[in-house]
Amino acid sequence: MGLIYVNPEGVLGNPIPPKSVPHIRGTFGRMGMNDSETVALIGGGHAIGKVHGACPTGAGPSPAEDPGNPWPGTCGEGPEKGKGPNTFTSGLEGHWTTTPWKWSNEYFKNLLAYDWESWKGPGGHWCVSR
Ligand code: HEM
Structure with missing residues (x-):
């Protein structure tokens, strides 16, 4: 589990993106994926569904x-x-796209179209919003 788990709040629960990069690269690299495959999988996967x-x-x-x-x-x-x-x-709440029931490119569009900042939500978890 530890070999494939990525904490959504950041490495050891600290929301520091530069520290997440090598961690995600190492985790998905162990599963045989390069950077572009990793990005496509995470963004494509989160085009659908939501956090609960x-x-x-x-x-x-x-x-x-x-x-x-x-x-x-x-x-x-x-x-x-x-x-x-x-x-x-997860204890977080929200969805990544406006059509969480339908696969799309919106995760990536939103990622690039806005500035994102991390903050601690009312449930006590780190999350990001624009
Ligand atoms: C860096 C790696 C990843 C992180 C940190 C991450 C994080 C999360 C989190 C926090 C949730 C919400 C869980 C909940 O509250 O129910 C979630 C849901 C989800 N993830 Fe990921 N995820 C990762 C990789 C992936 C990959 C590779 C895929 C698929 C290719 C994927 C597909 C999904 C889907 C479909 C949901 C929604 C589930 C639902 O609607 O109940 N995730 N992810």
Whole structure:
């Protein structure tokens, strides 16, 4: 896991992009990818989907605490508990493009079209916004 994991908040949770570059290059290099393949994969992958984590009471028990049902999510009731809008995974919240259900080039367009700055969100995680 440690060999392929990239912390989305930065190396050791510190949002310092120049430190993330060698880490991401090393991680994806171990999987046989060069720089352009790595960029295409990360940007292409994040053209779809979103980050999840607006539930203020968090993800619930970790795998160490409850291996059978880790991080079930603690918001919502019944079958909606921890699902759909109540999903809590990274603890960040938002999507990368305006059409997260459809693959596009927008991740890269947004990356280049705006200045981005890191800030700590209300959930206590580092994220970036323009
Ligand atoms: C530097 C490497 C990467 C980092 C730091 C990273 C980080 C993240 C984070 C924080 C999330 C949100 C998880 C959540 O809150 O549910 C996420 C979701 C996602 N990632 Fe990545 N990711 C990386 C590489 C990739 C790659 C290589 C792909 C695919 C080719 C990919 C595809 C996705 C998709 C599709 C989602 C959305 C999942 C959903 O909608 O539930 N990611 N990523």
